[in-house]
Amino acid sequence: MSKKLFIKTFGCAMNTRDSDHIIAELKEKENYSLTENAKEADLIILNTCSVREKPERKLFSEIGIYANIKKPNAKIGICGCTASALGAEIIKKAPSVDFVLGARNVSKITNIIKNPKAVEVEINYDESNYEFCMNTESNIRALINISIGCDKKCSYCIVPHTRGKEISIPLEMILKEAEIRVKNGAKEIILLGQNVNNYGARFSTPPKTTDKKINFTYLLQEISKIKEIKRIKFVSPHPLHMDDEFIEEFARNEKIVKYIHMPLQSGSNKVLKDMKRGYSREWFLDRVNKIKSLCPNVGIGTDIIVAFPNENENDFYDTLEIVKEVEFDTMYSFIYSPRKDTLAFHLKEIDSKIATNRLEILQNLHKQILEKKAKNEINKIHKVMIENIKDTMSEGRSDNGRVIKIQNKKLNLGEIYNVVITNNENGSLFGSLVNV
Ligand code: SAH
Ligand code: SF4
Ligand code: F3S
Numbered sequence: 169m170s171k172k173l174f175i176k177t178f179g180c181a182m183n184t185r186d187s188d189h190i191i192a193e194l195k196e197k198e199n200y201s202l203t204e205n206a207k208e209a210d211l212i213i214l215n216t217c218s219v220r221e222k223p224e225r226k227l228f229s230e231i232g233i234y235a236n237i238k239k240p241n242a243k244i245g246i247c248g249c250t251a252s253a254l255g256a257e258i259i260k261k262a263p264s265v266d267f268v269l270g271a272r273n274v275s276k277i278t279n280i281i282k283n284p285k286a287v288e289v290e291i292n293y294d295e296s297n298y299e300f301c302m303n304t305e306s307n308i309r310a311l312i313n314i315s316i317g318c319d320k321k322c323s324y325c326i327v328p329h330t331r332g333k334e335i336s337i338p339l340e341m342i343l344k345e346a347e348i349r350v351k352n353g354a355k356e357i358i359l360l361g362q363n364v365n366n367y368g369a370r371f372s373t374p375p376k377t378t379d380k381k382i383n384f385t386y387l388l389q390e391i392s393k394i395k396e397i398k399r400i401k402f403v404s405p406h407p408l409h410m411d412d413e414f415i416e417e418f419a420r421n422e423k424i425v426k427y428i429h430m431p432l433q434s435g436s437n438k439v440l441k442d443m444k445r446g447y448s449r450e451w452f453l454d455r456v457n458k459i460k461s462l463c464p465n466v467g468i469g470t471d472i473i474v475a476f477p478n479e480n481e482n483d484f485y486d487t488l489e490i491v492k493e494v495e496f497d498t499m500y501s502f503i504y505s506p507r508k509d510t511l512a513f514h515l516k517e518i519d520s521k522i523a524t525n526r527l528e529i530l531q532n533l534h535k536q537i538l539e540k541k542a543k544n545e546i547n548k549i550h551k552v553m554i555e556n557i558k559d560t561m562s563e564g565r566s567d568n569g570r571v572i573k574i575q576n577k578k579l580n581l582g583e584i585y586n587v588v589i590t591n592n593e594n595g596s597l598f599g600s601l602v603n604v
Pocket of ligand 1: 324363406506
């Protein structure tokens with residue numbers, strides 16, 4: 169009889185991808201099957217995130233909950249970025265944990281489950297480790313890692329510490345994985361990395377010399393040659409590496425979804441410098457304007473941190489100004505959270521009331537922007553790829569990243585339809601099919 173695996177995934181798409189790897193490997197090599205009920209699991213894995221302090225703190229209460237409900241012989245494993253950040257400290261603090269496996273070590277899952285109290289968190293730079301079991305189950309969407317780690321040293325961010333230096337995965341490995349996923353039904357490929365558009369900066373084994381420069385633009389061109397792929401997305405690109413070549417390819421290549429995440433972090437040049445982001449507000453706006461001029465219907469998303477140490481009212485105002493000017497379609501916003509092992513850790517924090525107030529002002533501003541934009545959506549026509557079918561409703565995403573619901577229609581998963589927006593209820597867009 170197969171053993172049961174329960175896995176809970178926190179954090180970003182890279183962790184989702186790592187969980188996919190873990191599930192596939194344990195299914196194939198150890199005969200595990202997935203369960204959504206932790207009480208019946210033989211193995212409970214928490215794939216953790218440590219980008220902000222709160223989830224990291226909550227990890228220990230989570231472990232306590234699972235330790236209480238698990239079957240007597242079931243094991244608990246902690247994987248992901250908090251595993252990398254805290255290592256053996258996790259088992260010391262929570263003795264019910266059986267193993268700790270860092271974010272850069274997921275390929276060792278089969279060994280570690282057999283080693284009581286093992287801790288594997290060291291980082292090696294061999295990207296061929298990523299050539300282990302992949303999820304080959306049919307799914308219209310496939311997440312594919314193109315690089316791991318991050319070479320930037322943003323002064324607030326723990327990711328370079330938990331995921332190590334950036335290395336790009338060889339182009340042939342990425343194309344091979346894409347081909348396999350397509351054969352199994354994938355129509356949409358999502359390329360993953362902390363800095364996707366820095367692809368090619370470092371390989372652990374330099375690629376054989378060709379006359380083509382292997383960079384992100386070239387990778388996009390190669391991926392889009394795979395006939396069955398209908399859509400290509402990527403996350404996260406870095407504003408610093410949005411050169412003209414990349415923006416022009418983004419605009420020209422019809423398979424690339426016209427939605428781009430541009431993590432701003434702050435609109436103040438002083439704060440951007442303190443954060444070590446490597447670009448100015450002028451550069452950021454110049455890139456936004458270039459993208460908008462080439463793709464007028466583009467959707468743009470962002471991440472913003474408020475109350476970074478020394479952010480004053482004027483700095484915060486600079487952020488609000490950019491948000492008003494760009495009118496981001498999605499915005500993830502956070503209060504700065506000090507992280508050990510980062511450059512900003514020792515800087516004095518801003519009073520938490522001021523921080524909460526700034527976050528509220530920013531989020532209210534964005535809400536107003538979204539309401540205004542949603543009104544302008546009525547009667548617009550979008551190409552929508554169906555991602556979900558629920559009862560009598562089909563749901564999909566437009567080619568600029570918006571979720572659109574089509575009522576009373578059972579459409580085909582993975583197919584693209586022309587849809588006109590008919591109404592907007594509480595920020596949800598509804599539409600019906602049209603011929604164009
Ligand atoms: N590589 C991506 C971001 C990865 S982390 C990039 O460079 O944009 C995802 C987001 O979490 C970041 O964009 C940032 O907005 C937020 N974040 C990271 N560290 C943080 C911290 N210490 N406090 C608050 N937010 C943080
Ligand atoms: Fe963190 Fe900066 Fe790297 Fe993004 S680019 S993962 S924010 S260090
Ligand atoms: Fe979190 Fe690690 Fe991703 S810290 S955001 S899971 S890279």
